[in-house]
Amino acid sequence: MNVYAYCLSQEADWSALEAVTGLAGERPFVLSYGEIVAVVSKPPDSPIAVTRENVLAHERVISHVFAQTTPLPFRFGGLLRSGELDRYVEANRDSLLGLLARVRGAVEMSVKIIHEHGSEEEDDAVGRTEPAEPEKVLGQGAMFLAAKQRESAESKLFEERAREIANWLKEQLAGIVKDSFLRLTPTRGMAVKAAYLVERPRLEEYRDRLKFVREQRPELLFLTSGPWPPYSFCDLIT
Amino acid sequence: MTSEEWEDFGESELSLLETLDHVLSLGLVVAGEITISVANIELIFVGLNLLVGSTETVYQVLGKRARGLDPGETSPDISSD
Numbered sequence: 001m002n003v004y005a006y007c008l009s010q011e012a013d014w015s016a017l018e019a020v021t022g023l024a025g026e027r028p029f030v031l032s033y034g035e036i037v038a039v040v041s042k043p044p045d046s047p048i049a050v051t052r053e054n055v056l057a058h059e060r061v062i063s064h065v066f067a068q069t070t071p072l073p074f075r076f077g078g079l080l081r082s083g084e085l086d087r088y089v090e091a092n093r094d095s096l097l098g099l100l101a102r103v104r105g106a107v108e109m110s111v112k113i114i115h116e117h118g119s120e121e122e123d124d125a126v127g128r129t130e131p132a133e134p135e136k137v138l139g140q141g142a143m144f145l146a147a148k149q150r151e152s153a154e155s156k157l158f159e160e161r162a163r164e165i166a167n168w169l170k171e172q173l174a175g176i177v178k179d180s181f182l183r184l185t186p187t188r189g190m191a192v193k194a195a196y197l198v199e200r201p202r203l204e205e206y207r208d209r210l211k212f213v214r215e216q217r218p219e220l221l222f223l224t225s226g227p228w229p230p231y232s233f234c235d236l237i238t
Numbered sequence: 239m240t241s242e243e244w245e246d247f248g249e250s251e252l253s254l255l256e257t258l259d260h261v262l263s264l265g266l267v268v269a270g271e272i273t274i275s276v277a278n279i280e281l282i283f284v285g286l287n288l289l290v291g292s293t294e295t296v297y298q299v300l301g302k303r304a305r306g307l308d309p310g311e312t313s314p315d316i317s318s319d
Contacts (some may be wrong), residue, residue, distance in 0.1 A: 005266075005268070007266075008266065050262070052254070055257065055258060055261055055262070056257070058261055059257055059260075059261050072265075072266055073261075073264075073265040073266065074265050074266045074267070074268075075261070075262070075263070075264065075265035075266065075267050076261045076262050076265075078266075078267070078268060080268060084268060085268070088268045110256065110259075110260075223256075225253075225256045228260055229260075231260040231261070231264035231265045232260075232264050234264070234265050234266045236266060
């Protein structure tokens with residue numbers, strides 16, 4: 001039987017799934033693999049389109065399970081052929097149980113930090129400002145090289161800034177979060193993307209701490225969201 | 239997502255983008271079994287910079303396409319800042 005996969009979990013009140021609809025209006029149901037259960041539904045007849053409706057249906061089913069326990073969510077689009085899910089769970093049983101233990105009782109909180117680049121100081125650092133007195137008119141080749149040099153300096157500056165922000169944030173939240181996943185995104189806009197695994201009883205403490213942290217760096221724009229199922233903590237190595 | 243703090247941005251827009259960011263680019267994957275269809279639309283919003291760079295694309299894909307609107311029409315649900 002082909003199935004569309006939403007998430008893997010251990011304990012939950014599966015009768016509650018009757019109240020939710022998944023992709024293509026299909027009711028989700030569970031397949032049991034001993035200690036691990038998979039929440040799936042009958043797959044759509046046609047290829048799974050990336051539409052708002054489908055994406056939200058995927059998230060809706062996972063959120064329903066997440067309201068009761070902490071599952072391992074599948075990425076959108078997981079259409080599995082007959083036997084595929086069985087083989088996947090069997091082949092990765094120990095790793096999956098390890099991941100489920102890791103996220104049990106916890107939620108993912110997301111933090112994205114945007115740093116507005118382009119201060120005068122940074123313009124000077126990357127040579128974006130015009131010299132007071134241009135020494136000479138550059139040829140096309142020299143202009144190209146100068147542009148590449150500026151681009152490289154800008155890249156380096158963004159990376160340094162992102163690294164500094166990431167380290168600072170890590171220090172600030174140490175001891176409160178159970179686990180973290182930080183990714184530098186050293187572009188002109190975003191600097192850091194972080195996901196934190198926070199135990200449910202410590203959520204308020206996390207929020208209070210983050211509020212304090214935000215106030216320390218008013219030059220940074222924080223985009224925070226959560227709680228999410230632990231999407232960033234499903235790094236199964238197969 | 240049960241609660242969120244959005245500052246300086248439209249809540250519904252960012253909520254959708256955050257959902258996309260998680261659902262489309264993270265989570266368990268069974269190798270080779272992601273079978274999504276994107277027709278002629280570039281899936282550039284699956285990048286992690288979607289919050290600052292690809293709003294318009296997400297808007298086009300998940301707003302207009304889902305409702306079958308013409309590209310020139312505007313969506314009442316998602317707006318770009």
